[in-house]
Amino acid sequence: MKKDSEVKLYMQARKTGKSQKLAGAFAGMSERTGRKYERLGKLPSQLKQPRTWLTRKNPFEQDWDWIVAQLERDPALQATTLLALLIEQHPGRYRPTQIVTLRRHIAKWRALHGPEREVIFEQIHTPGERAQSDFTHMSDLGITIAGEAFPHLVYHFVFTYSNVEAVTLCFSESFEALAEGIEHALWQLGGVPQQHRTDHLTAAVRRTHRKEDREEWTARYRALMDHYGMIPTWNNVGIAHENGDVEQAHHRFKQALDQALRVRGSRDFASRADYWHFVADLVSRRNRTRTARWLEEQTALHPLPRLPLAPCKEVQVRVSRFSTIHLGSNVYSVPSRLIGTKLVVRLHAETIEGYVGTKLAFTLPRLVGTHQHRIDYHHFIWSLVRKPGAFAACRYREELFPTITFRRAYDQLCKDMTSRADGQYVRLLHLAASASEAEVETALQLLLEANQTPTAEAVRSVVQQPVSHPLPDLSVPVLTLDAYDQFIPSRREHA
Secondary structure (H helix, E strand, C coil): CCCHHHHHHHHHHHHCCCCHHHHHHHHCCCHHHHHHHHHHCCCHHHHCCCCCCCCCCCCCHHHHHHHHHHHHHCCCCCHHHHHHHHHHHCCCCCCHHHHHHHHHHHHHHHHHHCCCCCCCCCCCCCCCCEEEEEEEECHHHCCEECCEECCCEEEEEEECCCCCEEEEEECCCCHHHHHHHHHHHHHHHCCECCEEEECCCCCCEEEEEECCEEEEECHHHHHHHHHHCCEEEECCCCCHHHHHHHHHHHHHHHHHHHHHHHHHCCCEECCHHHHHHHHHHHHHHHHHCCHHHHHHHHHHCECCCCCCCCCCEEEEEECCCCCEEEECCEEEECCHHHCCCEEEEEECCCEEEEEECCEEEEEEECCCCCCCEECCHHHCHHHHCCCHHHHCCCCCHHHHCCCHHHHHHHHHHHHHHHHHHHHHHHHHHHHHHHCCHHHHHHHHHHHHHCCCCCCHHHHHHHCCCCCCCCCCCCCCCCCCCHHHHCCCHHHHHHC
16 A cells, blocks of 8 residues: 555646656556546545454453453453463463463453543642652662661652652651651752642541541641641542652652662662762752753742741650650660659650750650660669679660670670679670770670680770870979060160
8 A cells, every 4th residue: 555645746746737657657656556546535544444353363252251241240350360260260271371362352341341440630730839748668779878778768858840859868757757858848949839738647647536527637737837838738548649749759769769779889888878968969960850840930939937947746754763764655765863853855757855954965866666665774884783683684684785796795604604694794884884885895706706704804904994194294494585685775785
């Protein structure tokens, strides 16, 4: 069949007065072919009729009614499942390699007779109108810090019009992580949108018992939105595509980060700071590709308030006689001098701060999860060394082994000294707290390698104590100004 362009060329030649033979030669077709298209008055594409017959027989025709019945009963059934059932019911009739053919026939049936599918409606975004945010897990990227796995999340904030984004690293979907992520994004990007949309995060939304309103914003999240003048909105439960911009941004960002890591050749970083610098540089490069729309959006953003809110959760606790505090279901040890003191504790995304009045008393890493505990022997070793017998049945005894070397040393003491092992180990901890934990650990390694009992005296003999050098005797110089008198004229004449 000839092409439309060839027939059009033939018709143009005929309009100029050329004969059918010359016009056909000009268009690259025979006189007879040219005469046919001239008689029909249509182009080849207009003459082409849709094919109404099958080029090959449907191999599933014998059981097609059964397949349709299964699909009508449950449209979610997959071709792989149906083919496996057919092979089981009719041995020798079908082969696993026919899966592509079955998928093609099922796809055609669904297009013609299947159930209606949900439509995602394309949205018109207005500059400065909305930002979306959500958390995404990053464990599937295999990031390690100094060889150790680094399980973490990313809080992702995206302006829907320009797709300019900001991210922060975090370890839980807490309100503090959400609030710090929002503040970091707004102050980094320099403006506030009209609305902020989020998923049904427990950090922002709480369940109610009222039938007419089963969910509402938490007081802290509402206060955060009021501080920045943003209208909070959420997507419907289970409808993730209503938060589609940030969901798509998650996918694109993780894909870009994965590619950048592949180019780097390693997923291991020396420190968390190095990893954060790598991520921030990637986000900056991605945002530079959105400059044109970002300039439009910037002009429509509301100005930032005078100061950030720096939100955190404040609770009042009293330090127990065990030198511990309870925050929710987690337990933290604190310096023993605070026993009996009532503290104001501020919970941030990654740290907790304890205040006596307005004075900061301590800062500790925040535990992730529930029913966790963080016990630091430095907080109470001075009491434990006076009561070494308490070590054996201490509730958090396993937390009193700072490293595996200290655990090995304790096991060796139990083997060599039996009943006196607890007292010796407590003295080792006291030495580590008063001198240097790293030096004590090195001394323990040397003693264990030499098959010597790692007693406190043996460790003390290995650890180099600081040498005090005597101060040199300094003589007081005698000051005389006779040499300067020579510059005075009267003194020179007298001399």
